[in-house]
Amino acid sequence: MGSDGPVPFELTEYATRVFDGVRLTDSDRRLLDEGSLDARLRLRQLRGGRLEVTAAQYVGTVRLEAAEFRVVPKYLGGELDVLRMLDHAGGGVPAPLPAVQTLTGGRPHLRDLVCLMVVEHGERLLRHGVMRDYVTVEDDLRVVRGRLLPDRQLLRHHGRPDVLACRFEEHEADVVENRLCAAALALTARTARDDGVRARARRAAGLFAGHAPTPVGDVRAALASLAYHRHNEHYRSAHVWAGLLLTGGGVDGLFAAGPLVSHAFMVDMNALFESFVTRLLKDGAAGSGTRVESQTSHASVLFDERRRRGYGTARPDLLLSGRGGRLPVDVKYKLYGERKLAPQDLYQASFYAQALGLRADGGPPECVLVHPAPAGTEGARVAVRTLEEAVTARIRAVPLDLRAALADLGGPDPRAVPARLFREVTG
Numbered sequence: 243m244g245s246d247g248p249v250p251f252e253l254t255e256y257a258t259r260v261f262d263g264v265r266l267t268d269s270d271r272r273l274l275d276e277g278s279l280d281a282r283l284r285l286r287q288l289r290g291g292r293l294e295v296t297a298a299q300y301v302g303t304v305r306l307e308a309a310e311f312r313v314v315p316k317y318l319g320g321e322l323d324v325l326r327m328l329d330h331a332g333g334g335v336p337a338p339l340p341a342v343q344t345l346t347g348g349r350p351h352l353r354d355l356v357c358l359m360v361v362e363h364g365e366r367l368l369r370h371g372v373m374r375d376y377v378t379v380e381d382d383l384r385v386v387r388g389r390l391l392p393d394r395q396l397l398r399h400h401g402r403p404d405v406l407a408c409r410f411e412e413h414e415a416d417v418v419e420n421r422l423c424a425a426a427l428a429l430t431a432r433t434a435r436d437d438g439v440r441a442r443a444r445r446a447a448g449l450f451a452g453h454a455p456t457p458v459g460d461v462r463a464a465l466a467s468l469a470y471h472r473h474n475e476h477y478r479s480a481h482v483w484a485g486l487l488l489t490g491g492g493v494d495g496l497f498a499a500g501p502l503v504s505h506a507f508m509v510d511m512n513a514l515f516e517s518f519v520t521r522l523l524k525d526g527a528a529g530s531g532t533r534v535e536s537q538t539s540h541a542s543v544l545f546d547e548r549r550r551r552g553y554g555t556a557r558p559d560l561l562l563s564g565r566g567g568r569l570p571v572d573v574k575y576k577l578y579g580e581r582k583l584a585p586q587d588l589y590q591a592s593f594y595a596q597a598l599g600l601r602a603d604g605g606p607p608e609c610v611l612v613h614p615a616p617a618g619t620e621g622a623r624v625a626v627r628t629l630e631e632a633v634t635a636r637i638r639a640v641p642l643d644l645r646a647a648l649a650d651l652g653g654p655d656p657r658a659v660p661a662r663l664f665r666e667v668t669g
Contacts, residue, residue, distance in 0.1 A: 575614060606634060609637050
């Protein structure tokens, strides 16, 4: 791993730090003026060669000409824990993640670890044999194969009985599942900082390129086109890591939103935390008779009485339904272990409780807010009352200690983590 490159600076998510001796170049300023990084990392040049950097809920690296900024997670032990969250939220294979010691040349950042995971999963797929599928092909042949295309034959080969336009099914490995892996491995081979990872990636990329030589094209469209079934389910985890690397840390609809610049590799911890909690609650609800639905839209709760039609939709992060009634759950990756619940989140939770909540015992409906917090944090309990002090709804905050949860998920009884969170959420 080479040591050349801009000076690295580090800060935690949600923090603001001022670094001395950093002057942005003209190229850096043009990049920042585009606004692509505004929601992820804000930089403000101060007098005397100082730079103020403010991080949001994104962790990862931003590499500029003047410096490299590394945002590390606040609630986790390090970037490897981010990988553990990604792996669990994405339904990873039942195998341990590689240790940081696998990499050489200093403490790896998040992109290093994702590159390593791309190689690990690519090699696993090659060991077990890459998948093949039937692909529709149109070609000009000397004999009929599959179906003759009369329109194409007439337009292109009129009067040529020796050339026949055909459409047929070819069983081959040049499919989107393999193209995604090939593209991610090729990118790893070019850009991974660790020499050993680059060497392994070159070997795996060469093998995958032989199976799937066609470029993947639009990565986000390719990922969105995939439907997993028994023939390609074993590719799911490999595609999580490939998608993260190829899109710079974000996959639309999964862990991030919006375009990402090539200078940044950042994971949206808010979206990742929501996916992680969703997976835990669905696992915890298994066999309980409770149905856990994520991101469902409810158009009937806001109604335009003049036009007699829906006025808008309510879309909680999760809705738990069962014998105990209905319980909306909102997942917030915010510093609620250190501060009070924000008014806007209280208003939203109150609306969800009154519009969607239902208690089997007839009590006031509830909404639960799940947020990260250190061990021992007490969750807030807020009642929504009328001026006559009648309780119309309740909001319960459930803190989740991410370090402890990830440690227990890697322990002898990983099922205890989702079961415990499910009990705390359902009360």
